[in-house]
Amino acid sequence: MSAADLPTVVLTGAGLVFFCAGAAGMVRFPDTHSRLHALTKADNLGLGLVVLGVMFQADGVVPVLKLTLIWILAIVGSAIAAQIIARATLPADLHEDDD
Amino acid sequence: MERVSVIDAARRGLVLSGVWLILTSADPGAYAVGAVTVAAATWLSFRLRSPRASPVNLLRAASLLPGFLWQSLLGGVDVARRALDPRLPLAPGWFVLPARLREGSPRVVLGGEFSLLPGTLVAGTRKDRFLVHVLDRTRPVEREFEAGQEEMREVFREVGS
Structure with missing residues (x-):
């Protein structure tokens, strides 16, 4: 095991814990909007930690930039998707007259 | 176009x-x-996004980044804790808060930001009010949202900065 492997194991391991927590929230939370909280927040943090961990294995600066960009695109995507799904599943008392 | x-x-x-x-x-x-x-x-x-749209204040946006990253870390920890707690401590509800940002990108960006911060999820606006879902109704959501909106007004140059 090289010196870089330890942070990789710790960070990706922590990231997987957050993915599991996100999945647990998806199953256990009572309604669509609460479930979206679990998916957006826990999974983004999980992905961020996995990305950070994998960076320790990266060879040069381009892979690091690529990993960072992937993370940014994933969080932007999930922030937008969460708003759209939240909007599409509004409870009746919040969208009665859309004018 | x-x-x-x-x-x-x-x-x-x-x-x-x-x-x-x-x-x-x-x-x-x-x-x-x-x-x-x-x-x-x-x-x-x-x-x-039109080329005429006023340019975003990137310096102000960059100055918000460390706080945003820290808060989104807390957001992940907070929701993970609630999801794994056997008692499932949730008090979900909705806040309807006045929108003081222009329509279009400023509102979408603020909505995205608050959808990643602890405990809040934005479902767009209706009649110039943001529809904000929260996991815990007892937290000071109004104040946090108002502060975030003020910062976003500076990023989009809707107030002097």
């Missing part, structure tokens, strides 16, 4: 070319596909 100057198009095209080069590790085999993709993405970006 409004008229777009060569300089505006070149500026956005350069940024998007940079994104493409990073994503493909600057593989020469991907140049041809990249040229078409960057052209299409540049065209789409002008459809979605």
